[in-house]
Amino acid sequence: MAFAVILVAIVIISVLFHFLSPWQATPLASNWGSIDTTITITLVITGIFFVAIVLFMAYCVYKYQVIPGRRSEYKPENKKLEWWLISITTLAICGLLAPGLVVYNDFVHVPPNAVEFEAVGEQWRWSYRLPGDDKKFGRTSVRLMDDRNSFGIDPDDKAGQDDILVAGNQMHLLVNQPTKVLLRSKDVLHDFYVPEFRAKMDLVPGQVTYFWFTPTVPGTFDILCAEYCGIGHYNMRGQVVVDKAQDYEEWLSQQITFADVLTGGTVEGLVEQGQRLAASRGCLACHSIDGGPSLGPGWLNLSGSEESLIDGSKVLVDADYLIESIVDPAVKLVAGYPPVMVAYEFSDEQLDSLVAYIDSLSSDDLSQPSTQPTED
Amino acid sequence: MAYADDAEHEELHEPTSFISKYVWSQDHKVIAIQYSLIAIFVGLVALVLSAMMRMQIGFPESIDMDSTEYYQAMTMHGMIMVIYLLTALFLGGFGNYLIPLMVGARDMVFPFVNMLSVWFYLLSVLVLLASFFVPGGPTGAGWTLYPPQAITQGTPGAEWGIILMLVSLIIFIVAATMGGLNYVTTVLQARTHGMTMFRMPLTVWGIFVATILALLAFPALFVSGIMMLLDTTIGTSFFMPDMFSPNQGTALDYTGGSPILFQHLFWFFGHPEVYIVALPAFGLVSDLISVHARRSIFGYRMMVWAIVVIGVLSFVVWAHHMYVSGMNPYFGFFFAVTTLVIAVPTALKVYNWLLTLWRGNIHLTVPMLFSLAFIVTFLVGGLTGLFLGNVVVDIPLSDTYFVVAHFHMVMGVAPVLVVFGSIYHWYPKITGRMLHDGIGKLHFWITFLGTYLIYFPMHYLGFLGMPRRYYAWEGYQVINPESAQSLNAFITVMAIIVGISQLLFLFNMVYSYFKGKPSGGNPWKATSLEWLTPETPPKHGNWGPSLPVVHRWAYDYGVPGAALDYTPQTTSGEEVPIHESDHNE
Numbered sequence: 001m002a003f004a005v006i007l008v009a010i011v012i013i014s015v016l017f018h019f020l021s022p023w024q025a026t027p028l029a030s031n032w033g034s035i036d037t038t039i040t041i042t043l044v045i046t047g048i049f050f051v052a053i054v055l056f057m058a059y060c061v062y063k064y065q066v067i068p069g070r071r072s073e074y075k076p077e078n079k080k081l082e083w084w085l086i087s088i089t090t091l092a093i094c095g096l097l098a099p100g101l102v103v104y105n106d107f108v109h110v111p112p113n114a115v116e117f118e119a120v121g122e123q124w125r126w127s128y129r130l131p132g133d134d135k136k137f138g139r140t141s142v143r144l145m146d147d148r149n150s151f152g153i154d155p156d157d158k159a160g161q162d163d164i165l166v167a168g169n170q171m172h173l174l175v176n177q178p179t180k181v182l183l184r185s186k187d188v189l190h191d192f193y194v195p196e197f198r199a200k201m202d203l204v205p206g207q208v209t210y211f212w213f214t215p216t217v218p219g220t221f222d223i224l225c226a227e228y229c230g231i232g233h234y235n236m237r238g239q240v241v242v243d244k245a246q247d248y249e250e251w252l253s254q255q256i257t258f259a260d261v262l263t264g265g266t267v268e269g270l271v272e273q274g275q276r277l278a279a280s281r282g283c284l285a286c287h288s289i290d291g292g293p294s295l296g297p298g299w300l301n302l303s304g305s306e307e308s309l310i311d312g313s314k315v316l317v318d319a320d321y322l323i324e325s326i327v328d329p330a331v332k333l334v335a336g337y338p339p340v341m342v343a344y345e346f347s348d349e350q351l352d353s354l355v356a357y358i359d360s361l362s363s364d365d366l367s368q369p370s371t372q373p374t375e376d
Numbered sequence: 377m378a379y380a381d382d383a384e385h386e387e388l389h390e391p392t393s394f395i396s397k398y399v400w401s402q403d404h405k406v407i408a409i410q411y412s413l414i415a416i417f418v419g420l421v422a423l424v425l426s427a428m429m430r431m432q433i434g435f436p437e438s439i440d441m442d443s444t445e446y447y448q449a450m451t452m453h454g455m456i457m458v459i460y461l462l463t464a465l466f467l468g469g470f471g472n473y474l475i476p477l478m479v480g481a482r483d484m485v486f487p488f489v490n491m492l493s494v495w496f497y498l499l500s501v502l503v504l505l506a507s508f509f510v511p512g513g514p515t516g517a518g519w520t521l522y523p524p525q526a527i528t529q530g531t532p533g534a535e536w537g538i539i540l541m542l543v544s545l546i547i548f549i550v551a552a553t554m555g556g557l558n559y560v561t562t563v564l565q566a567r568t569h570g571m572t573m574f575r576m577p578l579t580v581w582g583i584f585v586a587t588i589l590a591l592l593a594f595p596a597l598f599v600s601g602i603m604m605l606l607d608t609t610i611g612t613s614f615f616m617p618d619m620f621s622p623n624q625g626t627a628l629d630y631t632g633g634s635p636i637l638f639q640h641l642f643w644f645f646g647h648p649e650v651y652i653v654a655l656p657a658f659g660l661v662s663d664l665i666s667v668h669a670r671r672s673i674f675g676y677r678m679m680v681w682a683i684v685v686i687g688v689l690s691f692v693v694w695a696h697h698m699y700v701s702g703m704n705p706y707f708g709f710f711f712a713v714t715t716l717v718i719a720v721p722t723a724l725k726v727y728n729w730l731l732t733l734w735r736g737n738i739h740l741t742v743p744m745l746f747s748l749a750f751i752v753t754f755l756v757g758g759l760t761g762l763f764l765g766n767v768v769v770d771i772p773l774s775d776t777y778f779v780v781a782h783f784h785m786v787m788g789v790a791p792v793l794v795v796f797g798s799i800y801h802w803y804p805k806i807t808g809r810m811l812h813d814g815i816g817k818l819h820f821w822i823t824f825l826g827t828y829l830i831y832f833p834m835h836y837l838g839f840l841g842m843p844r845r846y847y848a849w850e851g852y853q854v855i856n857p858e859s860a861q862s863l864n865a866f867i868t869v870m871a872i873i874v875g876i877s878q879l880l881f882l883f884n885m886v887y888s889y890f891k892g893k894p895s896g897g898n899p900w901k902a903t904s905l906e907w908l909t910p911e912t913p914p915k916h917g918n919w920g921p922s923l924p925v926v927h928r929w930a931y932d933y934g935v936p937g938a939a940l941d942y943t944p945q946t947t948s949g950e951e952v953p954i955h956e957s958d959h960n961e
Contacts, residue, residue, distance in 0.1 A: 003740055003745070003748065006825075007748075007752070010752065010828065014832060017832070017833065017836075021833070021836050022859050023833070023836035023837055023839065023840045023859065023860060023863060024836070024839055024840065025772075025839045025840065025841070026840065026841055026854055032772075035768055035769070035771060035772055038766070038768055038769050039763070039769055039772070039773075039839075042762060042763050042766065042769055045762075046759035046760075046762055046763075049723075049755075049759060050755060050756065050759055053726065053730065053755055054752060054755065056730055057730055057733065057748065057751060057752070060730060060733035060734050060736070060738070061733065061738060061740075061748065064669070064733060064734065064735060064736050064737060064738050065738050065740065066670075066737050066738055066739045066740070067737065070737045071670075071737065071934040071941055072669065072670045072671035072672075072735060072736040072737045072933060072934040072941070073671070073735035073736075073934065074671075074672060074933075074934045074935055074936055074955070075672075075735075076672040076673070076674065076675070076676060076931065076955075077674070077675055077676070077677070077678075078674075078675070078731075081731070082675050082678055082724065082727075082728075085723075085724065085727045086720060086724060089719070089720050089723045089724070090720055093716045093717070093719055093720060093762075096716060096762055096766055097712065097713065097716050097766060100712060100766040100767065100768050100769055101709060101712060101713075101767075101768075103768045104708055104709065104712070104767050104768035107705075107768055107771065108705040108706065108708070122620065122622060123530045123622060141618070142618045142619055142620045142627040143618070143627050145620050145626075145627065146625070146626075147625070152620070183702070185619075186619065186620040186622075187524065187528070187530075187619050187620055187621065187622065188524045188525035188528060188530070188619070189522055189524075189525060189635060191700065191775060193775070193841075193843065195772075195840070195841025195854050195855070196841075196854070198771065198772040199771055199772070200700050200771060200772070200774065200775070201700050201702060202700055202701050202702045203702070204617075204635055204636060204701070204702040205524060205617045205618070205619045205635065206617025206618060206619070206632075206633070206634065206635065207617075207636075207702065209702035221854070222852050222853055222854050222855075224841075224843050224852065224854075224855075225843075226700075226774070226775040226776070226843045227522075227775060228447075228517075228518045228522070228525070228845045229525055229530075230447075230525055230528075230530035230531045231443045231444055231447060231516070231530060231531065231532060231847075232443070232530070233447075233845060233846070233847075234443065234845075234846035234847040234848055234849070235847075235848075237851070237852075281622050281625060282622040292851075293850055293851065295443070337442075338442025338443050338444050338445075339442070339444065340442065340443060340444050340532075342529040342530065342623045343623060344622075344623045344624075344625070345623065345624050345625055346625070
């Protein structure tokens with residue numbers, strides 16, 4: 001009896017929880033309402049089976065609980081009943097599968113009016129590329145990637161010259177514009193996932209993957225990496241800003257092209273060089289520059305401060321300490337941060353520029369540029 | 377039945393010393409216990425790791441754990457639970473103990489290979505545990521070990537941990553193969569007089585088909601393990617594409633390999649692996665339900681064919697783990713169909729368990745309680761599988777906590793409930809004593825309701841979009857309303873309670889070994905051969921001078937006209953009529 005009651009209680013509480021739970025899907029912000037519909041269909045059909053089966057079990061446990069001396073029925077098989085059950089189940093499965101495959105068919109067919117952009121993933125940050133006026137992306141190769149060309153675009157490919165590069169973690173999209181996102185990884189697997197858009201897809205090094213969606217609600221949305229990519233996986237932050245036409249055009253007009261990058265960087269101060277390096281080599285994935293929380297020690301007002309190490313000692317943050325911590329991070333570990341940084345290889349000049357950049361982020365050095373990340 | 381004739385004439389080589397009886401033993405029962413004890417020990421390690429992870433998720437302030445340690449705990453927890461606990465326990469533990477006894481054999485057909493199997497298993501566990509003590513610690517690549525990340529900087533244990541993990545898996549597969557060849561051959565060759573395939577208990581069918589799956593699926597993992605070892609040690613590029621190394625500032629030397637190739641190989645193993653765990657559980661639970669409901673299993677033939685069909689289909693569904701992996705999206709149509717088709721034979725099994733209860737005479741013993749809890753848990757896990765198998769529904773849910781909840785329900789908790797039920801059921805045969813009933817019931821209620829409270833709400837974090845394998849969620853607007861954190865804290869509290877309650881089970885196992893009520897040979901009044909051994913626990917050779925002779929299937933409960941409500945398989949048709957035409961041809 002008690003067991004039967006508990007089974008019934010499980011059914012009631014589970015169903016109530018479903019309807020009362022505050023943890024539901026985020027408000028939809030793309031065209032993939034049809035995916036939500038398939039989830040609802042699946043919930044209804046599986047919910048009916050769940051309720052029916054557990055209640056039947058409760059009934060059996062209640063009705064056929066042991067009575068000493070009673071014999072169970074000896075009827076080892078009932079072909080007719082079994083085929084009935086198989087048929088009903090098969091019907092239900094078709095009810096799940098048919099709408100699912102119809103919507104999936106939409107998912108794999110990119111509409112011809114979709115515009116393309118590229119999201120590039122690396123440990124543990126995002127950057128983006130637009131094809132520019134010619135609507136063609138330039139060829140890329142990891143062999144061409146360096147501090148100046150973090151996208152690895154082939155300078156000899158004409159199609160790449162007008163590619164628009166967005167080096168920060170934030171990408172802008174035009175509302176109600178069908179959009180095909182091309183996904184490229186520089187190092188390991190990642191996954192481009194915006195919960196409000198519902199759709200997601202892995203980034204696979206060595207190939208370009210894609211999916212499409214139409215953003216339908218203006219606003220700012222988090223991009224989450226949804227494929228495990230190492231110790232900084234949880235911290236691989238990005239954002240999509242969905243703009244109305246005017247805002248989008250304004251944003252677009254401020255972006256630089258690959259040609260600008262190739263020609264613009266000839267005269268560059270140490271600080272600017274360091275800033276560029278910090279962005280292109282992924283330092284900023286783990287070190288915040290605005291005082292916000294980050295995986296490693298933030299760089300705002302770091303230079304000249306005193307850090308507590310895990311052995312309890314203190315160290316003054318000067319150029320020597322910074323350089324040592326870049327090329328051999330395991331030697332002096334700062335308390336409160338995981339020992340996850342790997343050793344980086346830079347030339348002496350590059351190291352000097354990084355130190356100069358970090359110095360520039362300390363408030364006592366007012367002559368230097370603002371502490372805001374330029375790519376934002 | 378040539379084996380059965382020979383087995384009655386051959387001399388039994390009784391072990392003569394303590395060492396040959398309990399350490400270098402070739403007796404399947406001792407090997408089963410060795411397998412089980414190692415598996416339970418390493419499972420406890422994985423349980424502690426999961427408690428640490430849950431503390432980090434639920435109460436990050438209260439535990440000093442960095443993301444490296446978190447990912448290492450996550451990886452080792454998953455790998456240990458799936459491979460080193462569940463696979464080893466079902467095949468090496470229950471398979472070893474029950475197959476020879478249930479088919480009426482004296483032992484496995486290759487006892488020496490069987491002994492090697494358990495020692496290789498122990499070696500694989502030692503290599504695995506050794507990775508906790510090497511520089512850099514164990515691998516934190518996630519239990520799926522996806523390259524390139526598994527062997528590159530930025531993943532914990534990329535120097536030594538991953539190598540030890542791969543070597544350990546390779547050794548484990550050697551062990552599983554030696555064991556598996558034994559189980560299959562024993563079932564095919566060593567059944568006693570009258571034990572036809574269609575008179576075997578479903579436990580034997582489940583383990584038999586699961587073993588065949590293991591023999592066909594593990595090679596895929598074996599070769600991918602070796603290929604990844606070559607990639608990481610001598611720089612081949614099987615799975616390694618052209619890629620950039622941020623810390624070196626240049627491209628790595630790899631070129632042209634395919635990370636997705638690894639995923640195909642891994643899941644070609646990994647999906648059948650789910651059924652390598654599930655099919656033995658299906659078999660065991662069928663027997664528990666039939667015995668404790670005092671009713672013949674409903675639709676025996678259908679149950680057997682369902683096991684076989686599920687086994688075959690399990691080899692053509694693997695890419696449902698890869699819907700968003702970047703493989704050709706058109707594969708999604710095929711794999712969605714095959715995956716949902718597999719739900720039909722699986723649902724049939726659930727119906728038949730329920731129809732076995734129907735018009736039965738249900739004894740709510742501890743094994744029965746665990747069996748019923750299994751049905752509920754497996755039902756939820758199976759139904760949520762219909763979300764994830766249906767390609768377009770999977771797209772938003774993939775890699776979220778919905779997946780974590782689903783697979784813990786369906787292949788974590790559900791099989792573990794069967795493990796507990798089966799241990800409560802067969803412990804009397806193994807030790808001659810009953811486990812303590814009161815402690816058993818307390819353990820049951822905490823485990824069943826606790827795990828339901830952990831995993832049922834967890835699905836809703838997945839609907840919310842909370843990605844799995846996150847060390848922390850600070851600063852994400854979408855997934856970090858305070859309520860999500862409060863649910864996480866609740867789940868952690870339940871997980872800790874369930875984890876600690878397993879001490880009840882351990883205590884019961886030890887306490888009852890010394891103080892348990894003597895059970896006699898057949899405390900549950902069951903029909904299958906293992907309950908009919910001349911001694912309990914069975915002695916070396918199991919059966920005394922002559923092997924049992926089987927006249928009927930293993931499910932004759934409540935036979936009309938019989939004096940007792942159960943009719944052992946050795947009872948002849950003259951004593952109690954045989955109704956085999958009703959259920960067998």
